[in-house]
Amino acid sequence: MTAEEQKLPIQYSCYFSRSRVGEQFVPEHVIGYVVSGSLELNDGVRTQTFGPGEIYFCRRNNLNKYTKYPAENMEFRSVSIYFDQEMLRNFSIEFGYQSEKHMPPVVFISLKTGSVLAKYMESLRAYEAIFQQQTSKDLLAVKRKEAILLLLQEKPELKDILFDFSDPGKIDLEAFMNKNFHFNVDLPRFAYLTGRSLSTFKRDFEKIFLNTPSRWLLQRRLKEAHYLIKEKRKAASDVYLDVGFEDLSHFSFAFKKQYGMSPSHVTT
Template structure:
């Protein structure tokens, strides 16, 4: 896979994927403001899926589980400008403001397709990626401040996201896992997002589900895959990414071990009907 990232600063980069497909499961440490130059991205979260194409601009809030699948499109690479909005940068920004209404944050992705102000702000960064000398830190700071200011001007809910600096607190483990089991995260990350240490997470998980996290996660993902095949009529290549498996051969092996037949058997059954 040919992937390049050109950084102006640790907070601003130009990302490019040349290969057919790239998939990852993430929780972003920082809010991510992304402008699509070319290509296509599918983002799968517990309660919604999104498809983004050239010209789209969107903000992904931090600490939200998501499966990200990047594709080239129309012969062009998957190419984006990405701006990290760190807690440190945002604290500095909001420290200079008074009377900010901090509504309850929403985990949804905020979409700003073809918004002229944001597009102009992010497109103005493109020439700097071609410069050989270092990008001036003061200009980087101005650009990030400009982007935050535009977001606040065009989205009344954005303060609830950007001005919220709380870390995940201890939440109900059962409801969280039932909602997010399809994301292939390290067990430590599940623990962090439910407000627990690794040891406490494993103890609470055993108490709630009477098995280990890994066994439970594998079973739940395979059950979801079976449902997608049988009821949604999807193909294995469409499904194995979205249910938390890294490659098709491992998924097919685990599926057959669980159900006694491979995923292709369901496809053959459908074609005979």
Template sequence: MRSIAENTTTNILKEQFIPDHVFIYVAKGALRIFDGDTNYIFKSGDAFLARKNRLAKYELLEDKDPFEPILFCFDEPFLKEFQAKHPYKKSGSKTNKALINIEKSVFLTSFIKSVKPYYKDVMELDADFEDLKYEELVIILLKQQPELIDLLFDFAPQQKINLEAYMNKNYTFNVNLERFSILTGRSLSAFKRDFKTIFNETPNRWLVKKRLEEAHLLISKKKQKPSDIYLDLGFESLSHFSVAFKKLFGITPKELR
């Protein structure tokens, strides 16, 4: 019901927008995650919490074992119900990080071992044990990292944020305008209106141009290959990237190299 699954058959995983907090334990394999600022590497035995309403890019890394995660998705109804049963006091600690490392502990190690028998499929818990195991995990997380109380039980709606700064940081994420509007605390119409005022351009045109200008810099100055950068810059295919690049600059990415 709350568990989520990822397609792990390819080394490149597209951008993900996660509307709920997600606990991820890397049982096998390794992955890289880019949150717009920082690259994180997680290997077998590592655990982290992916914060809700954030963007991230995931890439599976070469490893002797295929990637195998254990995931728990904490949706708002569950967390509100949990809070009503377990009224933890807020810690007053705040973080703006999209990914929070979860410390290794005896409690967490024992929990991971205990939960494996209850998985029906790769990412699906037996319904009879789901609520119990979800509550157990949250109790463990809050016991060893009390600062997570403020994060998990913050149910306030997304606040309106600085649109210019946000877009200049996250323009490489290939998500639709409606998602960008939600993440910046605006309706879609308000997002488009504010965007036009700030950038004097429509969002779609600005995004393509901004990505292509970055591509031009990476290819001409840093000698990177078009095939190595088009996905990271938010293009869905190499051919689409090449056509758009030539339309703006008059030459193909290969000709620039």
């Protein structure tokens, strides 16, 4: 998600064509509600599509790909609420909620369609113009508290996720990178998610892979792209985003430099 999308804690999205904009990292917990079209979420392990009236929760500090599809002759529309750590800390003090145990590393979960929370998210459409105004700060705060209370009523166990304020611990770097190389995030994000400073991440990385992170990521993404084009018969235009490139021209240039031919000339 882009910096522009993160300016307000309640966001309204509208796209008229397929979109996969933004960094593929979830920095804060978020509740999302699809108004029209469909939204595909992919955390690298599983993929799930949400349609009109469906609602989901995404956990912070995770990698996740968003693909937004407009409905036929319509646009994609959604409403999202973001919960930053300061807001949640204040909420935990006010209402007495605390995290009591470590939860399994689930990136996103489906919430109940037609629930009170889903109807609440639908009702937020009426506030779109108001929330663009500077004077809406107090109202935004109230509506976010209301959303958390409804979320906890539906899924009480989420308190152990919402009010866990710890940073990621140090994990197996090799396994993590081999699993997540295709996510389009920068090196500081990868370092943070593996529980390391950037300098420690680079040092550990070179010990394990005998290469710099930037070179290894480029080569690993190109290798995966070559496999998808040659063995799975996918087009370059369908592959470059999937393996972590930002634009097709950069991907095509790097691919030709690596393999001596453009992606379109790879024979199956």
